Amino acid sequence: MSRTPAARTSVEIATQPASWRRAAEAAAGFEGLPKPGERVAVTGCGTSWFMAQAYAALREAAGQGETDAFASSEFPAGRTYDRVVAITRSGTTTEVLDLLERLRGRVPATVLTADPKTPVMDAADAVAVLDWADEESVVQTRFATTALAFLRAGLGSLTGLKSVEEAAVDAELALTEPLPEAAPAAEQWTFLGRGWTNGLALEAALKMREAAGAWTEAYPAMEYRHGPIAITGPGRVTWVFGELPEGLAGDVARVGGTLVSRPGTDPLADLVRAQRLAVALAESRGLDPDRPRNLSRSVILAP
Numbered sequence: 437m438s439r440t441p442a443a444r445t446s447v448e449i450a451t452q453p454a455s456w457r458r459a460a461e462a463a464a465g466f467e468g469l470p471k472p473g474e475r476v477a478v479t480g481c482g483t484s485w486f487m488a489q490a491y492a493a494l495r496e497a498a499g500q501g502e503t504d505a506f507a508s509s510e511f512p513a514g515r516t517y518d519r520v521v522a523i524t525r526s527g528t529t530t531e532v533l534d535l536l537e538r539l540r541g542r543v544p545a546t547v548l549t550a551d552p553k554t555p556v557m558d559a560a561d562a563v564a565v566l567d568w569a570d571e572e573s574v575v576q577t578r579f580a581t582t583a584l585a586f587l588r589a590g591l592g593s594l595t596g597l598k599s600v601e602e603a604a605v606d607a608e609l610a611l612t613e614p615l616p617e618a619a620p621a622a623e624q625w626t627f628l629g630r631g632w633t634n635g636l637a638l639e640a641a642l643k644m645r646e647a648a649g650a651w652t653e654a655y656p657a658m659e660y661r662h663g664p665i666a667i668t669g670p671g672r673v674t675w676v677f678g679e680l681p682e683g684l685a686g687d688v689a690r691v692g693g694t695l696v697s698r699p700g701t702d703p704l705a706d707l708v709r710a711q712r713l714a715v716a717l718a719e720s721r722g723l724d725p726d727r728p729r730n731l732s733r734s735v736i737l738a739p
């Protein structure tokens with residue numbers, strides 16, 4: 437019997453609330469999280485880099501210490517940190533392994549991975565194995581959000597932010613609600629965020645590109661009027677994660693664009709809606725997000 441396109445990705449998306457709950461439990465007993473006051477760098481590639489950005493902004497906003505995020509290939513040569521946190525589903529991504537090798541003996545490394553049988557285990561001082569969140573699909577959904585939920589839970593309760601349990605409840609709703617009316621007929625999507633939700637906006641845009649080959653962009657929300665608004669118009673969607681900045685709804689309406697915004701919903705749950713949209717759009721275009729063109733599950737570069 438032939439498989440429905442996107443069968444794996446759809447299951448992985450749908451099982452995120454349970455996976456986040458398990459992550460929150462696991463974080464409570466994990467000793468390798470950065471300590472308050474430590475200077476921390478968070479790193480990864482692709483989706484994992486965007487989750488790194490989200491966690492870095494959350495940790496710094498929580499007052500737990502300076503926290504930077506870098507794509508593993510772009511780690512600045514001269515920086516020193518108390519700890520590096522690497523996120524890698526596969527545990528085999530070359531840029532992540534190279535970076536950890538360079539930092540070995542100088543900066544303790546905490547790694548979040550799905551597969552305990554991979555080379556990244558040798559490069560880490562502390563490892564959180566989130567194996568229940570591992571995925572068959574090339575396109576990452578569940579592992580990435582579970583890694584972020586794990587790190588977020590490890591920060592304790594955060595002012596102005598729901599708990600991971602509450603985010604999971606919002607995600608259950610996000611899994612059943614209809615998708616925004618303008619989608620998937622729209623021709624272009626711009627995703628906006630502020631603080632930690634910038635990482636989510638970048639990830640939503642990447643998901644739509646990876647899964648559906650869509651034209652997407654992502655920016656900090658206050659940058660929108662500095663240029664991205666130039667491409668907004670009829671048939672184009674501006675999707676805001678988290679709180680809607682004052683005046684933005686009017687700006688989008690003035691140029692004929694469609695605004696999508698769910699201020700009361702936990703932004704991580706809103707990312708689940710964007711993942712569903714990516715799958716819906718892929719299917720409407722006859723593409724299979726389980727096996728997107730030109731992409732592999734993990735990038736392993738020849739030496």
Ligand SMILES: N[C@@H]1[C@@H](O)[C@H](O)[C@@H](COP(=O)(O)O)O[C@@H]1O
Pocket residue numbers: 480481482483484523524525526527528529532574575576731732733734735
């Ligand atoms: N196509 C995949 C991406 O989807 C993934 O986000 C990235 C990081 O992978 P990992 O988290 O396994 O290091 O690798 C590849 O580029």
